[in-house]
Amino acid sequence: MLKSKLAVAVVAALAFGCASAYASNTQSGDAMNAPQDTQSSSQSAPGSSADDTSKKAKKLEVVNVTGSLIPQTAIETSKPVITITAQQMKDRGFTSVADVLQAGTFATGSVQGPNNAGGFTQSAKTISFFGLDPSYTKYLIDGLPMGDFPALYNGSEAFNSLTSIPIEMIDHIDVLPGGNSSIYGSDAIAGVINIVLKKKLDAPVVDARFGWHTGGGGADRRLYAADGFTFGKLNVMAGVQVESIEPIWGFDRSLTRQYFTQGTTPPTASRDYLVLSETKLEDAYYSPNSLNPGVGCSAVAGQYGGTEQLQTRLNHGDYCGSQYSAGYHTENNKDNSANLYTRATYDVNDDLQLYGNFLYSYDQQKFSSGSNFLFWNSPIIYDPKLDDYVLLQHAFSPEEAGGYQHIMDNNVENSWLLTLGGKGSFGQSNWGYDVTFNHSEDHLQERTIQRWTNQINSYFGNILGPYLGLDPYGAGLPSYSPNYQAFFSPVSNAAFRGFTGYTETYAKTWDNMLRGQITNASLFSLPGGDAGLAMVVEGGNQGWDYSPDPRILSGQTYDFTDVAGEGHRSRYATTVEFNAPLFKMLTVDLSGRYDSYNVAGGSVSHPTYNIGVEFRPFGDLLLLRGTYGTAFKAPTLPDEFQGPSGYYSSVVDYYNCAKLGYTGGNIANCPGQLSAEQFFGQQSGNPKLQPIIAKTFSLGFVLSPFEGFALKSDYYHYNIRNEIQVQSSDFLAQTEANCRLGLFDINSPSCQDALAKVIRTGTPLGPGLLAPITQILTPKVNVAREYLNAVITEVSYSHAIGAYGNISAKTSWSDIMTHRQQLLPNDPFINLLREPYYSTEFKSRVDGSIGWLSPMETWGVTVYGIRDGASPNYLATIANNYYTPGAGRLAPWIRYNITASYSPIKNLALTFEIDNVFNKMPPIDRSYPGTEGQPYNALNYDVDGREFLIEATYKFGNNK
Numbered sequence: 001m002l003k004s005k006l007a008v009a010v011v012a013a014l015a016f017g018c019a020s021a022y023a024s025n026t027q028s029g030d031a032m033n034a035p036q037d038t039q040s041s042s043q044s045a046p047g048s049s050a051d052d053t054s055k056k057a058k059k060l061e062v063v064n065v066t067g068s069l070i071p072q073t074a075i076e077t078s079k080p081v082i083t084i085t086a087q088q089m090k091d092r093g094f095t096s097v098a099d100v101l102q103a104g105t106f107a108t109g110s111v112q113g114p115n116n117a118g119g120f121t122q123s124a125k126t127i128s129f130f131g132l133d134p135s136y137t138k139y140l141i142d143g144l145p146m147g148d149f150p151a152l153y154n155g156s157e158a159f160n161s162l163t164s165i166p167i168e169m170i171d172h173i174d175v176l177p178g179g180n181s182s183i184y185g186s187d188a189i190a191g192v193i194n195i196v197l198k199k200k201l202d203a204p205v206v207d208a209r210f211g212w213h214t215g216g217g218g219a220d221r222r223l224y225a226a227d228g229f230t231f232g233k234l235n236v237m238a239g240v241q242v243e244s245i246e247p248i249w250g251f252d253r254s255l256t257r258q259y260f261t262q263g264t265t266p267p268t269a270s271r272d273y274l275v276l277s278e279t280k281l282e283d284a285y286y287s288p289n290s291l292n293p294g295v296g297c298s299a300v301a302g303q304y305g306g307t308e309q310l311q312t313r314l315n316h317g318d319y320c321g322s323q324y325s326a327g328y329h330t331e332n333n334k335d336n337s338a339n340l341y342t343r344a345t346y347d348v349n350d351d352l353q354l355y356g357n358f359l360y361s362y363d364q365q366k367f368s369s370g371s372n373f374l375f376w377n378s379p380i381i382y383d384p385k386l387d388d389y390v391l392l393q394h395a396f397s398p399e400e401a402g403g404y405q406h407i408m409d410n411n412v413e414n415s416w417l418l419t420l421g422g423k424g425s426f427g428q429s430n431w432g433y434d435v436t437f438n439h440s441e442d443h444l445q446e447r448t449i450q451r452w453t454n455q456i457n458s459y460f461g462n463i464l465g466p467y468l469g470l471d472p473y474g475a476g477l478p479s480y481s482p483n484y485q486a487f488f489s490p491v492s493n494a495a496f497r498g499f500t501g502y503t504e505t506y507a508k509t510w511d512n513m514l515r516g517q518i519t520n521a522s523l524f525s526l527p528g529g530d531a532g533l534a535m536v537v538e539g540g541n542q543g544w545d546y547s548p549d550p551r552i553l554s555g556q557t558y559d560f561t562d563v564a565g566e567g568h569r570s571r572y573a574t575t576v577e578f579n580a581p582l583f584k585m586l587t588v589d590l591s592g593r594y595d596s597y598n599v600a601g602g603s604v605s606h607p608t609y610n611i612g613v614e615f616r617p618f619g620d621l622l623l624l625r626g627t628y629g630t631a632f633k634a635p636t637l638p639d640e641f642q643g644p645s646g647y648y649s650s651v652v653d654y655y656n657c658a659k660l661g662y663t664g665g666n667i668a669n670c671p672g673q674l675s676a677e678q679f680f681g682q683q684s685g686n687p688k689l690q691p692i693i694a695k696t697f698s699l700g701f702v703l704s705p706f707e708g709f710a711l712k713s714d715y716y717h718y719n720i721r722n723e724i725q726v727q728s729s730d731f732l733a734q735t736e737a738n739c740r741l742g743l744f745d746i747n748s749p750s751c752q753d754a755l756a757k758v759i760r761t762g763t764p765l766g767p768g769l770l771a772p773i774t775q776i777l778t779p780k781v782n783v784a785r786e787y788l789n790a791v792i793t794e795v796s797y798s799h800a801i802g803a804y805g806n807i808s809a810k811t812s813w814s815d816i817m818t819h820r821q822q823l824l825p826n827d828p829f830i831n832l833l834r835e836p837y838y839s840t841e842f843k844s845r846v847d848g849s850i851g852w853l854s855p856m857e858t859w860g861v862t863v864y865g866i867r868d869g870a871s872p873n874y875l876a877t878i879a880n881n882y883y884t885p886g887a888g889r890l891a892p893w894i895r896y897n898i899t900a901s902y903s904p905i906k907n908l909a910l911t912f913e914i915d916n917v918f919n920k921m922p923p924i925d926r927s928y929p930g931t932e933g934q935p936y937n938a939l940n941y942d943v944d945g946r947e948f949l950i951e952a953t954y955k956f957g958n959n960k
Helices: 002-019 050-059 086-091 097-102 453-464 493-498 637-641 654-659 664-669 672-676 729-740 749-757 874-879
Strands: 082-085 137-141 170-177 191-197 205-213 220-231 234-245 273-277 309-313 317-321 330-332 334-349 352-367 375-377 381-383 388-395 409-425 431-451 500-526 529-547 565-580 586-599 602-615 622-633 645-651 677-683 692-703 709-726 758-760 773-777 780-800 806-822 844-853 859-868 893-905 908-915 947-955
Touching (some): 082 086, 388 453, 431 453, 493 500, 565 637, 645 729, 654 672, 729 749, 729 758, 749 773
Parallel strands (some): 137 191
Antiparallel strands (some): 170 191, 205 220, 205 947, 220 234, 234 334, 273 388, 309 317, 352 409, 375 388, 409 431, 565 586, 602 622, 645 677, 692 709, 780 806, 844 859, 893 908, 908 947
8 A cells, every 4th residue: 555655646746747847946036935935045137237136135135934924134033933954853863753843842741642542643643832732833834834633632622743744855843932823823822833845955865764672663664765857947856755663562661561560559460351249349359260160260371472360459359360461552653654745946037936845645553552442341230140240341362353463453644735836026126925825635544443332242142141131139230140161261363353343434634725925025224124014815715524434423333432523614814014123223023913714604703913022232142032912723623513422431430439438549449340430421512612812922032142152042921711622531520529529619610510511320339429420521611711931941052173073062941930720710720830630741841962073074973862851640640739648750851862974975974873872761650550551651751762773865966
């Protein structure tokens, strides 16, 4: 499939290139002020006037900066921009766009990723700006909006995935913290990330890379090739990147190979063959030795590589399980990808250039969530032989499944971005224009291993035996006399294949936008220089469709459901920006925008503005800067159109556990079903949602006392209201318990909300206990507000040391000063930095690199380090404080990369790289219980470990 997709991509590239005919070497026209270009260049035509040449020379001084529509004469403006070049990415040891951005000092928030087993978007990667919602970041490719990922983050939110962007095709990445909706519209609340692709090549290039990990798994093979062609006035550049990455399994790493051996309780094996009493809370398990005399667990001893045996769980009883079943899930996905990028420009004349870009990405990812998500539970039945109500549970082993590597979930993503446009200038005036049509599509096919409801119940129905009528005690439950000898026996491969199979879910997003911009960087003269003006009008439409396999929604899949929905809308926006250098020392930048979305017969509109000030009291020595503005995020299509969709999950019954004396670090010992009560959850879109609105400002400075040195520091403030969230089922269950226990005011809005959404049905579980939790409603709501204050400081230095070459150093530090959130009006504010149940974000992050390059650039070495600050341990997140015994903070996580390059001949560069040099695993969190097979916060850490990479780059005919 990979080969066929790549062939289609290459054919498309050739067709696109040929359709653009007749180019020249000119890369950008004189007045090419489109946001996708970061530089403008010009070339005097033969016979041009001196005045014309002077105008063109003047335009060489300006550059396009992310965050502004007007070309600037200085790179540093009122808006702080963090730029990461392609060379810096390679020198620092980054192997993907996700690696680059997730290592940024601005990306301190916890996010789901491939190692979050059973997650909704296990094939996607994203970031959280300063701990804010991942969807609050605006992603651009060459200055134009990037399409949304078709599946929903956490099953509810539209977001952008970073997995399908080819790193070898990137020129640089600009990161713009702060609200910037006045330029870029909706979503630009936390920040803007502009991924700028390469626009030219100095020679054809071929690059090959191979990597492997110390602990096994994760082998990485990548091949990249690119070339440029000139035919008269036509200039075409095309590149292809192909990559294959092997999965990392839990059993590849000592930390995730078995259940936690250093926790608050002894390592506790998985409950693979279990008979659970529903009435004997303190001795809940029936021993296999008593149910299957003389055999016990011996018939299943070959499962999980021969590690299945009789196990005992404290306060519960005996069962059959394995200490090593924890390792049978993927920590990192198997990934096959192919990317194609082509760019063509055609100079019609000195005042008009036509251009087109096409980026295609194919990404196939395979992963396994392990036996925790591959099991069968009986209904609660009455067994007359035991005179008890029991529940039978069986988790399917790799041997029963024929090897988990053969039943992995398979996600295939096909996305493309097409841009066509023309830009130029109006004659000899200072006015430039750019008209662009942008079309993006993202298609996702999710092939998921399933258990068929009727078939699996039929198979185990034979083990339960014939129906014996209702129980004799009037509970209305069915009576069976199970064959426990058959239950404590392995399921054959044939039987497993008989009640399992795959569903195929299809999802897509699409976006069309027509955009027109006119710009004048020299509108009129002011004492400080030329005033600039830019005006933009844009309009388009977009759509989302998530269509699960019909068998999922009809109940044919066992203990599995999905989200569903589809919708589309049209939109338009107008933007104006005015840049005024009032004096040599003082420049003011003003921008305003009006966005309107038309959807389902209604509309959502919002204006935004921004004021930026630059003050240079000592010329280039010191820049003082600040911005103030507004930002917003319109309800997304899933927010509005996600249909009623259910899901099955489990939650701790905090109230009943507390009544039995199990709280805090003792919660893992809560008996019976209470420690993992199964419930049905339901969520849906809400057409009454309002836009998220924000006010932001920044203050900072740039100090450059001498050449090669720069010190930057910027403070950011966010005031966000009307946030859209899906309420957490675990949060609602814990809130409900705290309200019932009197820890919270039961009459408060949060308590009344939780009591209405946590639904208990049936008979009480015992004296003083309530009925079990059977349903939790988790709708999307507009919560009150969120405050955040953060600072980023960056120092860079480079210096030539004569015959010894050149050294450079760069470091960045971020600190979240305050982060507070109010969940509902009239609720107290939550301090997200001190109440770890609500957030596990890093408060601070530091990274830095130091590099050396030889005089002839033959040799180069760079050492890069990153330090993630302290984060709450597991018990702190349960207790929601740091003073409960056992609660606390984990030590900072520090990793180092080292990259060495050597050019034996002029056109060949060899690179050797070691990522995570000291093989640092996540800091040991001994507050986890022994029931955990992944004893670290998967939203913050990974166990990839040390990776070695060898890379060779050859440039053909490069005489530079």
